[in-house]
Each structure stands twice: as C-alpha cells, then as structure tokens.
Amino acid sequence: xxxxxxxxxxxxxxxxxxxxxxxxxxxARKDVGVGIVGAPECGDVMQLHIQVSDAGVIQxxxxxxxxxxxxxxxxxxxxxxxxxxxxxxxxxxxxxxIVEELSLPPVKIHCSVLAEDSIRAAIEDWKKKNxxxxxxxxxAVHAH
Amino acid sequence: MNKPRxxxxxxxxxxxxDPRVVEVMLPYLTExxxxxxxxxxxxxxxxxxxxxxxxxxSAALIGANAKEIIFTSGATESNNLxxxxxxxxxxxxxxxxxxxxxxxxxxxxxxxxxxxxxRLQKEGFDVTYLQPPADGxxxxxxxxxxxxxxxxxxxxxxxxxxxxxxxxxxxxxxxxHDKEIIFHSDGTQWVGKMPTDVxxxxxxxxxxxxxxxxxxKGVGALYVRRRxxxxxxxxxxxxxxxxxxxxSGTLNISGIAGFGKACELCQHEMQAEGERLLKFxxxxxxxxxxxxxxxxxNGNASKRVPNITNISFGFVEGESLLMGIKDIACSSGSACxxxxxxxxxxxxxxxxGDELAHSSLRLSMSRWTTDKEIDYTIxxxxxxxxxxxxxxxxxxxxxxxxxxxKIQWQTH
Numbered sequence: 001x002x003x004x005x006x007x008x009x010x011x012x013x014x015x016x017x018x019x020x021x022x023x024x025x026x027x028a029r030k031d032v033g034v035g036i037v038g039a040p041e042c043g044d045v046m047q048l049h050i051q052v053s054d055a056g057v058i059q060x061x062x063x064x065x066x067x068x069x070x071x072x073x074x075x076x077x078x079x080x081x082x083x084x085x086x087x088x089x090x091x092x093x094x095x096x097x098i099v100e101e102l103s104l105p106p107v108k109i110h111c112s113v114l115a116e117d118s119i120r121a122a123i124e125d126w127k128k129k130n131x132x133x134x135x136x137x138x139x140a141v142h143a144h
Numbered sequence: 145m146n147k148p149r150x151x152x153x154x155x156x157x158x159x160x161x162d163p164r165v166v167e168v169m170l171p172y173l174t175e176x177x178x179x180x181x182x183x184x185x186x187x188x189x190x191x192x193x194x195x196x197x198x199x200x201x202s203a204a205l206i207g208a209n210a211k212e213i214i215f216t217s218g219a220t221e222s223n224n225l226x227x228x229x230x231x232x233x234x235x236x237x238x239x240x241x242x243x244x245x246x247x248x249x250x251x252x253x254x255x256x257x258x259x260x261x262x263r264l265q266k267e268g269f270d271v272t273y274l275q276p277p278a279d280g281x282x283x284x285x286x287x288x289x290x291x292x293x294x295x296x297x298x299x300x301x302x303x304x305x306x307x308x309x310x311x312x313x314x315x316x317x318x319x320x321h322d323k324e325i326i327f328h329s330d331g332t333q334w335v336g337k338m339p340t341d342v343x344x345x346x347x348x349x350x351x352x353x354x355x356x357x358x359x360x361k362g363v364g365a366l367y368v369r370r371r372x373x374x375x376x377x378x379x380x381x382x383x384x385x386x387x388x389x390x391x392s393g394t395l396n397i398s399g400i401a402g403f404g405k406a407c408e409l410c411q412h413e414m415q416a417e418g419e420r421l422l423k424f425x426x427x428x429x430x431x432x433x434x435x436x437x438x439x440x441x442n443g444n445a446s447k448r449v450p451n452i453t454n455i456s457f458g459f460v461e462g463e464s465l466l467m468g469i470k471d472i473a474c475s476s477g478s479a480c481x482x483x484x485x486x487x488x489x490x491x492x493x494x495x496x497g498d499e500l501a502h503s504s505l506r507l508s509m510s511r512w513t514t515d516k517e518i519d520y521t522i523x524x525x526x527x528x529x530x531x532x533x534x535x536x537x538x539x540x541x542x543x544x545x546x547x548x549x550k551i552q553w554q555t556h
Contacts, residue, residue, distance in 0.1 A: 003467065008467075011464070011467055014535060017534060019540065022540075023540075023546070024544075036537065040497075040498065040499030040538060040553065041487075041497075041502075041553070042498075043461055043463075043478055044461065045537055045538060046537075047537035047540075063535075064536060064537035064540060065536070065537065066459060066535075066537055066539075067461050068464050068467075068478070069463065069464050069467040072464060
C-alpha cells in the first residue's frame with residue numbers, strides 16, 4: 001500500500017515525540033492530562049500527554065505511538081493541531097479532518113479515530129484531575 | 145522499472161525466475177507453440193517431449209516416477225486436488241450425508257490447505273485441526289493421538305511458510321502408511337530447498353509450486369503415488385482428460401518446461417545453496433539479537449529451513465517497521481492493513497502474544513542473496529527499530545518495569 005507524502009513526512013520526522021515524565025510522574029501532575037488508547041493486540045497504542053494552563057489552554061503536547069505509519073502520522077498531527085487551542089476547541093477536532101489532511105485510505109480510518117480518542121482521553125484526564133465536569137471516562141486504566 | 149528497486153528478501157512469497165529457466169521456456173512461447181495433446185503432428189510431439197522431459201526432472205527432484213507427476217497451476221491447485229480429490233474418492237458415505245470421513249491437518253497450515261478442509265467440513269467430513277506447540281513443529285505423536293477408525297486423510301505441510309519450521313514428515317508418513325491413511329504434504333516451502341524422497345519419506349501426495357523455487361508463476365505439481373498404495377483422486381476439473389484424467393485442461397507447455405528446469409537446477413544446487421543460506425540466516429538472527437534488545441526468533445531454533453527467518457522486535461509494530469526499511473522488500477506478521485486488525489494466524493496459533501505477532505518480520509533469502517545485502521539489512525532494521533522505539537509507549541513502560549500484559553487495555 002502506498003502512503004501519502006504527508007504520512008511519510010510525519011513518520012520520518014514525527015512532531016512532538018515524547019512525554020512529560022514517567023507514567024507515575026504524569027499521574028501526579030495536575031497540569032498534565034494523559035490519554036492512552038488502543039491495545040497492543042490490536043497493533044496500535046497511542047499515548048498523548050497534554051500540558052494545560054489554568055485557563056484551559058493546551059500549551060504543549062507530546063505523543064508516543066506503537067502502531068503503523070498512519071497511526072504515527074495521526075498522533076503526530078493531533079499534537080500539532082491541539083497546541084495553543086483551548087480544551088473545548090481541541091475536543092471539536094474530528095477524526096474525519098485527520099483522514100482528509102493525511103489522505104488516509106479506508107483501512108486506516110481507525111488510526112484517525114484513535115487519535116481523536118486520545119485527545120478526548122487526555123482532556124478527560126486533565127478535567128478529572130482539576131475537578132471539572134467530565135464526560136464518560138474513556139481512557140485506559142492501569143491495573144495495579 | 146527504472147526506479148531503484150528495493151533489496152528483495154521476500155523469497156518465501158515468490159522468487160525471481162532463474163534466467164536459465166527463462167531460456168528453456170522461451171521457445172515454447174514462440175516457435176514451438178504446439179499443444180501436447182496434438183498427437184498427429186510435429187508441433188504436438190515437440191510440446192509433448194518438453195512436458196515429458198519436465199516430468200522426469202520433477203520426479204527426479206523428489207525420488208518419484210515420472211508417471212506420478214501431475215502438472216497443475218500451482219500449489220494452491222495441487223493442495224485442492226489432493227485434499228478434495230482424496231476426501232471425495234475415499235469418502236465413507238456418499239455426498240449429502242454426514243460422517244463421510246475424518247481428516248487431520250494443523251492450525252498453522254497455509255490457507256490453501258485450511259480452506260479446502262473447511263469446505264469439506266461443510267460437505268459432511270470431520271476435520272481435526274492440530275494445535276501446534278510453541279515451537280511450531282507438528283510431531284508424529286500429535287498426529288497419532290488424533291487418528292480415529294474413520295480417518296481417511298492426513299495433510300501436514302513439510303515446512304511452514306511464515307516461520308520455516310519443519311514438521312516430522314517421514315515419521316507422520318510412516319504412521320499413516322501403517323494405519324492405511326492417505327498422507328498429503330504441502331511441500332511448497334520444502335521441495336527444491338531440502339532433499340526429498342517420497343519413498344524414504346513415506347509420502348502419498350506432495351504439492352509444490354514453481355515460483356517458490358526459481359521457476360515461473362502459474363505452474364506447480366502434485367505427486368500422486370502409484371504403488372503401495374495406489375492413490376486415486378476425484379478430479380476437480382472435468383474436460384479433455386489430460387494428466388491421467390486428474391487435471392483436464394491444455395498444458396502450460398512453456399511453464400511446465402520452466403518448472404522442470406527449475407527442479408533440475410534445485411536438485412543440483414540445493415546443497416551448496418542451503419549451506420550458504422543457513423549462514424545468512426544465522427547471521428541475521430544473531431547479529432540482530434545482539435544489536436536490539438527484546439527480539440525473538442519465532443519457531444523451533446534448529447528444525448527450520450535455511451532460507452526463512454521470522455523475528456519479532458518487541459514494542460515496535462510490524463507495518464511501521466516495514467515503512468522504516470522500505471528499501472528492503474519483506475513481510476510482516478502484522479495485519480494492520482486488513483480490516484480485521486488480526487495479526488498473523490500462524491504466529492497466534494503458536495501462542496506468540498498478539499503484540500509480538502504484530503511486531504514480526506519474515507525475511508526470506510534466495511540463491512541471489514549476498515553478504516552485502518545481509519549487512520545492509522541488519523543495519524537498516526536496527527536503525528528503524530531504534531527510531532520506532534523512541535516513539536513507542538510500550539518501550540517506555542517496559543523500561544519503567546511495567547508488565548505490559550498486566551495492563552487492562554481499552555480494546556476497540
């Protein structure tokens with residue numbers, strides 16, 4: 001299958017790879033929202049860390065992704081798009097916009113869905129930590 | 145085709161046709177275009193001569209008699225003919241009834257064996273699918289345990305196409321002969337690579353394909369034993385009665401001529417070639433394991449054909465890995481491209497975790513693979529895996545000491 005140039009570019013030079021600390025560290029930080037979606041057995045796991053100001057503006061975002069090139073590109077693009085947006089603006093991002101921007105074929109639409117889910121999960125996490133009202137909890141739960 | 149081509153390490157999918165094979169084929173596409181069925185003129189005789197020569201060459205490769213070779217369009221057709229043909233011929237009850245007979249095969253067989261078996265299940269046969277052990281090798285004991293009074297056919301591949309593991313074929317064949325059960329083996333990844341003798345190895349039906357052993361695509365063979373026991377098959381194609389009535393249809397003369405030549409070349413070159421490929425395989429496996437932590441060679445360590453290796457690189461998804469080594473043509477056990485999101489059923493059947501199955505690469509070499517290519521492959525894979533691990537949340541968790549299998553993932 002041929003990838004679009006934009007997917008290849010994100011794969012080779014992914015934007016905002018990284019994290020704001022170990023899973024324990026980010027759990028303790030109130031200004032950081034964490035979203036981990038997907039599952040290893042499905043072949044993709046996306047992890048999104050967002051750093052949010054008190055006013056609800058996403059100041060920085062970092063991602064890590066276990067998945068195909070389209071999944072990596074979708075998460076890389078998501079971090080680009082949400083930076084500087086308020087959490088409400090970020091929640092308005094639709095997976096179809098990611099599909100369009102990266103020219104994803106139908107078999108890769110789930111990658112864009114996962115990116116949208118990771119944004120939601122990270123924001124939910126931030127809201128929960130900061131006592132804001134949240135929608136249904138969607139992010140992965142670590143079993144201890 | 146002027147663009148730089150990737151280095152080719154996908155020879156378990158198909159091989160380049162040897163130029164010596166192409167040379168033998170060409171005349172049968174141009175001047176010698178006769179139909180081997182034309183018995184009354186020189187064009188037909190010429191074609192028939194080519195087919196009979198190829199039959200001798202094919203038989204010689206597997207220790208058979210030329211009369212026992214049926215030419216087909218490839219191993220898929222050979223497998224279908226062997227399995228459906230034998231099941232229907234030796235059925236205990238007529239069509240339309242249940243309990244028509246029992247067949248034994250294994251879960252990690254090629255789809256060209258599994259799907260004919262599934263169809264036969266719908267048509268009243270019982271099928272047992274053996275669960276392979278972690279090393280992928282089907283032993284004679286596993287087969288022996290499943291044999292029933294109504295078992296009519298056992299079909300076990302010789303070497304597995306994804307992991308290259310070798311099943312206990314001669315012993316399984318002996319067991320089947322003792323129990324008077326027809327024994328079929330899909331030899332697609334074996335014949336031409338490893339010494340084969342249908343007498344010594346107790347084979348009744350053996351499928352193989354031209355394009356996996358430096359011959360052309362679209363031609364294969366089925367060995368059908370004629371003595372002790374004489375195996376009969378119900379044909380799938382009805383028509384002109386070619387190939388002793390077992391495979392009607394005008395013969396693919398140029399393809400068959402090339403197939404014969406490919407068999408002859410393999411017979412002469414397999415030993416030296418096998419030794420060379422084994423060195424390459426060992427280098428790939430040891431050097432990659434040295435350069436990259438958490439790698440796993442899938443399948444039995446020693447009972448494997450020399451040209452195939454299947455390696456999982458933990459925490460890295462296979463398709464993205466292929467993207468990182470796009471100048472190397474090879475396969476991945478990840479099925480990220482398919483809608484099902486299911487990784488390789490072969491690796492899954494061995495109990496390889498889904499995540500490691502998604503992380504696997506199959507590298508398969510040929511008679512043209514060079515030392516330099518192996519060096520390049522090791523360097524490229526190492527670079528790509530390290531690039532992807534920098535992005536991998538699973539690798540971070542591993543480094544933090546978190547057991548990934550204990551996390552309750554949000555599946556979708």
